[in-house]
Amino acid sequence: MGKQYETVIGLEVHVELATKTKIFCGCSTAFGGEPNTHTCPVCTGMPGALPMLNRQVLEYAAAVGLALNCRIPPLCKFDRKNYFYPDNPQNYQISQLYLPLCREGSIEIDTVQGKKTVRIHEIHMEEDAGKLIHETGVEQRDGQTQEDDIQEYSLVDYNRAGIPLIEIVTEPDMRSAEEVTAFLEKLRRIIQYLGASDCKLQEGSMRVDVNLSVREKGTEAYGTRTEMKNLNSFRAITRAIQGEQERQIHLLEEGKAVMQETRRWEDSKGESYGVRSKEDARDYRYFPDPDLMPVVVSRDWLEEIRSRQPELAEEKLERYRKEYQLPDYDIGILISSRHLATLFEETTALCGQPKKVSNWLMGDTLRLLNERGMEPEKLGISPEYLASLIRLVDEKIINNTVAKEVFQVMFDKGVDPKQYVEAMGLQTVSDEGILKQTLEKVIGANPKSVEDYRKGKEKAIGFLVGQTMKETGGKAEPGEVKRLLKELLDASV
Numbered sequence: 001m002g003k004q005y006e007t008v009i010g011l012e013v014h015v016e017l018a019t020k021t022k023i024f025c026g027c028s029t030a031f032g033g034e035p036n037t038h039t040c041p042v043c044t045g046m047p048g049a050l051p052m053l054n055r056q057v058l059e060y061a062a063a064v065g066l067a068l069n070c071r072i073p074p075l076c077k078f079d080r081k082n083y084f085y086p087d088n089p090q091n092y093q094i095s096q097l098y099l100p101l102c103r104e105g106s107i108e109i110d111t112v113q114g115k116k117t118v119r120i121h122e123i124h125m126e127e128d129a130g131k132l133i134h135e136t137g138v139e140q141r142d143g144q145t146q147e148d149d150i151q152e153y154s155l156v157d158y159n160r161a162g163i164p165l166i167e168i169v170t171e172p173d174m175r176s177a178e179e180v181t182a183f184l185e186k187l188r189r190i191i192q193y194l195g196a197s198d199c200k201l202q203e204g205s206m207r208v209d210v211n212l213s214v215r216e217k218g219t220e221a222y223g224t225r226t227e228m229k230n231l232n233s234f235r236a237i238t239r240a241i242q243g244e245q246e247r248q249i250h251l252l253e254e255g256k257a258v259m260q261e262t263r264r265w266e267d268s269k270g271e272s273y274g275v276r277s278k279e280d281a282r283d284y285r286y287f288p289d290p291d292l293m294p295v296v297v298s299r300d301w302l303e304e305i306r307s308r309q310p311e312l313a314e315e316k317l318e319r320y321r322k323e324y325q326l327p328d329y330d331i332g333i334l335i336s337s338r339h340l341a342t343l344f345e346e347t348t349a350l351c352g353q354p355k356k357v358s359n360w361l362m363g364d365t366l367r368l369l370n371e372r373g374m375e376p377e378k379l380g381i382s383p384e385y386l387a388s389l390i391r392l393v394d395e396k397i398i399n400n401t402v403a404k405e406v407f408q409v410m411f412d413k414g415v416d417p418k419q420y421v422e423a424m425g426l427q428t429v430s431d432e433g434i435l436k437q438t439l440e441k442v443i444g445a446n447p448k449s450v451e452d453y454r455k456g457k458e459k460a461i462g463f464l465v466g467q468t469m470k471e472t473g474g475k476a477e478p479g480e481v482k483r484l485l486k487e488l489l490d491a492s493v
Contacts, residue, residue: 004217005252007245008225009180009210010172013187014165015197016128016205017060023127023164024051024094024292031203035157043127043162045090050291053078057164058101058295060196061125062305064166065102067190067312068120072302076101077294078125081284086156087130095167097286099294100124107190109182118183119171128163130156166196172211172222177241181234184208189313193338198377201232208237213258214248223248224258228272230265240265243272316341324354333362337376340365346383351390360386364404368411380414389417402426 022029025042041049065072077099080092105120133155168187174180188199188206199206208231213223228244231237243265248258263272311319313335320331334344340361347357369376389407392398398406398421406417406426421427446467 003253005214005245005249006217007175007241008172008213008215008222009174009176009241010225011168011170011174011180011183012209012211012227013168013170013184014128014207014209015064015168015191015199017057017164017166018195018197019054019056019060019164021054022162023054023057023125025162027162029163033159035155036159038159039161043089044158045161051094051289053292053295054164057125059305060164060194061101061123061166062297062302063194063309064168064191064196065105065123066302066306066309067194068102068105068107068123068168068187070102070105070120070123072102072297073099074297074299075099075294076297078289078292079286080289081126081286083284085129086154087132087158087161089130089158089161093127093129094289094292095126096124098288101295101297107183107186109179109186111179111182116173116179118173118179121169121171123166123168126165126167128160128165130158130161132156172213172225177238180210180237180241184234184237189336193310193312195310195338198375201234204232207232210237210241210244212241212244212248214245214252223252224260226258226260227262228265229262229275233267236265236267239267239270240272243270247272310338313341324348324358326354326358330355330358330362333366334358339379340376343379343381343383343386347386347390350383350387353390353394356390357386360390360407364407365411368408379411381410382414385410385414385417392417392421397421397427 016029019029021027022043025040027040027043028038030038042051062072076096078094079097081095081097082092084091100122102123103121105123107118107120109116109118134152135155136152170183174183191197191199191206197205201208210228210231211225212228213225215221215223226244226248228240231240244263251258259274261274262276264275265272316335317328317331320326320334321328326334333340335341344354344357344361348354351357365379365381368374369379389403389410392406393400393403402421406420409415409420410417446463
């Protein structure tokens with residue numbers, strides 16, 4: 001029997017904070033501006049330009065630290081991390097090495113073996129770098145393209161330079177891709193609930209670096225680790241972890257050494273490649289930033305931040321079980337988004353029908369969000385209108401089929417459902433005399449189905465109900481239609 005190996009994983013998670021301005025200047029953090037338009041002398045590293053800390057960055061970072069059970073010392077300060085790269089205009093990054101804001105936190109995750117605690121080593125604040133855009137240009141001579149006319153070049157956009165980040169560094173406590181995914185999903189939900197970031201991996205507002213090593217099972221010492229970058233989805237993270245652990249085990253089985261290095265994952269190819277040997281902290285020549293004063297963190301200020309913390313998903317889970325008596329499946333979907341949970345709570349407070357509200361949100365709402373490619377936070381339905389729609393169905397003013405049509409218009413255009421139903425004449429046909437006239441017409445037009453019903457074929461009644469609903473434009477109550485149909489057909493035997 002061959003050797004058994006264990007995978008050891010720690011994460012470095014960079015999160016862009018949802019401030020309106022950058023960490024050390026007043027430039028906009030808005031996404032999508034023309035290149036180099038959200039810049040100033042501070043974030044482009046001009047000589048003599050002095051940084052000033054954005055207070056909101058400190059508040060968001062502290063809020064995340066408190067939610068992750070971190071210890072927040074009374075003093076933190078900023079350091080310069082020196083490196084030279086075109087997207088780094090100052091030739092150093094302002095970060096925190098020696099006295100970060102938050103230390104020694106933890107998150108509890110659910111695994112197949114049960115609950116597990118993942119320790120947080122630290123959370124520190126820092127600024128983002130700019131962005132490089134790599135292009136290929138062609139210069140033709142005499143109308144012909146020569147091989148040496150094709151040139152590669154890079155452009156730099158400093159709009160992202162100075163965007164505020166927090167870096168959440170875990171201890172090497174995870175042992176599988178499943179545990180990493182569980183950790184990241186919970187971390188993302190906590191930060192989204194706090195409003196500190198939207199945490200969209202695909203847009204880069206949450207970026208994950210995976211530090212991974214393997215060791216023989218039962219040994220204490222860690223193996224040589226590599227750092228995996230360029231991971232912009234949970235799928236890519238899972239594939240990268242699986243690929244890297246297989247690569248390292250294969251090297252060890254062949255008697256080769258694993259090199260400590262940074263590797264780039266190419267998800268389209270399902271493979272990684274080394275980009276540089278892994279630096280130690282000394283390679284960056286950290287030293288205290290002389291332009292930024294240390295930050296004194298008072299207990300009173302921390303308690304103020306703590307008092308403003310919203311109810312987080314786990315707390316909602318327990319409360320929803322007791323207060324609304326919903327199944328855990330429903331609750332899991334509702335609390336997956338703070339916006340969805342708020343819409344559920346406010347609508348339920350208006351109509352007193354938690355299960356019906358849950359059904360609308362889990363069914364038609366999620367379906368339309370998926371079809372439109374929208375996040376729940378973009379959902380424009382008001383609690384008042386959703387509660388009104390539920391009441392219209394309860395009071396039999398409209399049936400479920402019409403309600404679904406009205407809901408879609410409500411979703412897309414934000415209309416008042418009651419006014420829309422009245423304006424479009426969608427009220428249920430409830431006059432028994434008018435309904436019987438329609439039924440007699442349907443019976444007369446479908447003698448074959450009538451004969452089938454009288455021969456005991458119950459399915460025939462379903463066809464006749466469908467024809468009646470078509471005749472009434474879907475505005476009849478199917479249960480009432482079926483009852484009256486049976487009454488008319490049985491009476492005329």
